[in-house]
Amino acid sequence: MALAFDEYGRPFIILKEQDQKTRLRGIEAQKANIAAGKAVSRILRTSLGPKGMDKILQSPDGDVTITNDGATILEQMDVDNQIAKLMVELSRSQDYEIGDGTTGVVVMAGALLEQAERLLERGIHPIRIAEGYEMASKIAVENLVHISQKFDFGATNIKPLVQTCMTTLSSKIVNRCKRHLAEISVKAVIAVADLERKDVNLDMIKVEGKVGGKLEDTELIYGITVDKDMSHPQMPKQIEDAKIAILTCPFEPPKPKTKHKVEIDTVEKFQTLRLQEQKYFDDMVQKCKDVGATLVICQWGFDDEANHLLMNRNLPAVRWVGGVELELIAIATGGRIVPRFQELTPEKLGRAGMVREKSFGTTKDKMLYIEHCANSRAVTIFIRGGNKMMIEETKRSIHDALCVARNLIRNNSIVYGGGSAEISCSIAVEAAADKYPGVEQYAIWAFADALDSVPMALAENSGLQPIETLSAVKSQQIKENNPHYGIDCNDVGTNDMRQQDVFETLIGKQQQILLATQVVKMILKIDDVISPSEY
């Protein structure tokens, strides 16, 4: 907008078309925001739990992702609405902090918004609702601590950890193979964990995948993998106690520069040149052997003659290894990257307990496994699967399992899953509501109702009657004063989640409630939405 004056000095306003904004204010804004948040949450609701549905998402360039992971679905949905973006952010923060529970947190936030809408319609001020929610979330989080249990595990007793990872994986597409994957994830985390300091650096766990084979062939490698093979088929496929020369210099004689000319006009001259070349190769191989290398890893290629010589002199070699991988090998094996043969010394060699080449089934694919490296406890989870989509989804599921194992090592408190923790919190919040005088009481009640929506969604997704199932379980919890009753999604025959071994980490569940409350409070406090108009 701009103010201007005409030739007689009369003011007029120039409206630029681009500057027109749409604006929603007051209760209208809150309602529109709540509707947007609910819409996002409704999409994820059907994906919750072991019987949750999967989603297929297609990116603008045609890539297809099939997933059940809340954070991934939202990430790829490419939403436009500001509030929907907040929900995406919510799921992302749960993923970042905890790694699991990304669907649950959005379902919870959606339920809180739905309840807030009802309260707004009854004329309760948004700030009062927000305050009530805050109080209720405190009660719920305290109740979680109250019903949580410590559980013991150690480097030798990893069964409980495996069990928790299996709960996480049971709601994913890969659940057919959940025990195997859970065991791999736990072993990987234990391998890199510092149990004394209760710290796990997940960066030390590399998750790689290669199309082919079965999901069951997924394996844990105590070292690193390189997508390369030995340069000559007759070189040994397995080297124990390898001493590795890591070279960035080419295995070839120096080339004449363009401005020089080599004239070969007689057979003798050619012979001499050939012998010279051979001597070069010979010296290079000898140099490597002299320092004690039993394997050469080279950034550059070398020709057939050098390759043959290396094979003859019994010095296995790998060529065309990329710079990044070369660095990784150097770090893991404690070696140094050597740019010139003259600089090769025994101290610069990397060490690994075992280097082996592995070929895969009928395909000609080969990979190099460098295991039990001297300097690093880094491990690799190597995923196999029928197609790229499966491998990507497995990577995401393993990420969740790794995060759960890490969280348990940091804090070994657990609460039971299947909605049992939410039901218990709902009972606690409802009971506490009476103590609060004032309008906030309504918001606290509403919070309790919202907590119920997680077990309801679980029941609904498993084909059970949501309201009947929930009320039955809730009354059972109250009657027996036992917070372990939840929704029997898999029709096992008991709804005692302790017997079913369905549990989740305490910090994960607490985070879900806290994050969902925070976002909903934020949405409720917005009373003006100004956005560019749509045309």
Ligand code: ADP
């Ligand atoms: P998220 O992305 O939030 O982890 P999931 O789709 O993995 O969502 O579902 C997790 C929910 O499913 C949790 O509430 C968990 O307690 C519940 N759950 C997982 N396995 C079972 C089971 N076997 N029986 C009942 N509930 C389960």
